[in-house]
Amino acid sequence: VFPIEYQQALQHQKEEELAENAQNNKINLNKGEIKPEPKMCDIEETITDGHQEKRKLDMVLDKTRGFVKYKRETGMYRPAEKRMKDWDEIYNFTHVHKGLRVQAARCMECGVPFCQSSHGCPLGNIIPKWNDLVFHNNWREALNQLLQTNNFPEFTGRVCPAPCEGACVLGINELPVTIKNIECAIIDHAFEQGWIRAEQPSFRTGKKVAVVGSGPSGMAAALQLNKAGHRVTVFERNDRIGGLLQYGIPTMKLSKDVVQRRVKLMAEEGVVFKTNINVGKDISAKDLHEEFDALVLCTGATWPRDLPLPGRQLEGIHFAMMFLESWQKKQMGNKIDLQGLLAKDKDVIIIGGGDTGCDCIATSLRQGAKSITTFEILPEPPTKRSKDNPWPQYPRVFKVDYGHEEVELKFGRDPRQFSTLSKEFIDDGKGHVAGIKTVSVNWTKDVLGRWKMEETPGTEKVYKCDLVLLAMGFLGPEKYIASELNLSLDPRGNVNTPSGQYGTTIPKVFAAGVFYDDMFRC
16 A cells, blocks of 8 residues: 555655765865865845745645655644633644645645545545645635535534544555644635625525524534525524534534534524424424424434443432533523532543543643543553554544643643443442442453453552543434334434435434534535
8 A cells, every 4th residue: 555656756855865965975085176165155145034935935845745745734732731721722723824735735636535535534525626725825716625515614624533634545654634724724714704605595495494403413404405495494402503513512622603603604594593492392393394394303412321330329420411511501601500510629530531521621621620530441542553443444543632631731641541440439428429449451352353341350449539420422312302203213213214315204304413423414
């Protein structure tokens, strides 16, 4: 998988370096030649003009061999010591955008771009095309190419796990192209230039569609249906539109101004949003089915995975999403009693090591937690791809995310405890959690190659805690709407639809959703 063109480029670079070194070496004195005197410069010539230097760089940027010449920009976030003290977005947009053309020059424009394959972007973003357009400063056309496949690049450019970068061909033996940063820069630049405006459909079909849920899939469905000319009404059970985007992702990772900017734009385009209406409880799903020409269910996976251990009934044990949502509402000005959900001056333990767990880490840190520890039942990932995780699969390697870096800076250690199994929640004698009994586990493969977990004797340990957050993922959507409409469910509890389609077993009822790595596809 080592590209021949890349080998040739490296060899050519090596030959150029050897030739340059030979020219600069001291010439053999036996031939009667002397080393040339260094060139003398006036003092004025030694003072560089920053603007002029930038223009020179623009002229000499090499797109053909950029993947050889230029390194990946790794400073995506603001310095940890600064960002951990505020709730502003963690991204260092100013620094990243300055060197964006250099990063775009690293894109090889592969004949077979795996970044947009089944292992890469699930939206099918035309990544090499808009990378090249950014390199040539054609931002308007880059925006047009991006919006062909992505409704909300301002969201994906901030919170998507970027499987496209894991599938980047350059990532075979170098760090991949900063695709996610370039995507975010395109849409942010478009908003700054005023290119993103509300566009009413040119005609209306006269059809009415109800969308239940205003998370990523609900907003995407509403946007596309409205563009098609239908009258769309979105029903949201919470007090603000956005679902996971509004309350499930902390504001330092996704600014709520960015979310509400898009909501306002959609409202101006004709989408009707109705909040504080819980379909299936406040209003019957059957009534909506009768009133509207179509009903689209985008309720999301909101049924959290529980941990039914001894002591689970103790106070101080909460689901991660409840913790994140309550704090987001508090920040938005809602009058809300946190009911022990505040991490200030507490020993916090987070069970689960995904993105939600990391968001809980960062939120707890900013709230002023005394200590923060996370349990991950799986072993620590390798620093490089293992043999069973080849390119272009998403790399399952050890990573330090923003929350981990911040905790290590403040407390002097990584918060993660790998291969740790929780056994029991300890009562403080007053009905509140005081600690967790754990044991280390060992993962091995059986004769059939299946992973199995075994407890390691003598590794029992008790961790002190005042607040436990369960961040172990979700089991699927809540079932009350499906039950009311008698919808068929698949084995995983999702509304059953044919592969690649969205129609359910009931006429005029459709279902849509997103996967973790398929965040805004509807």
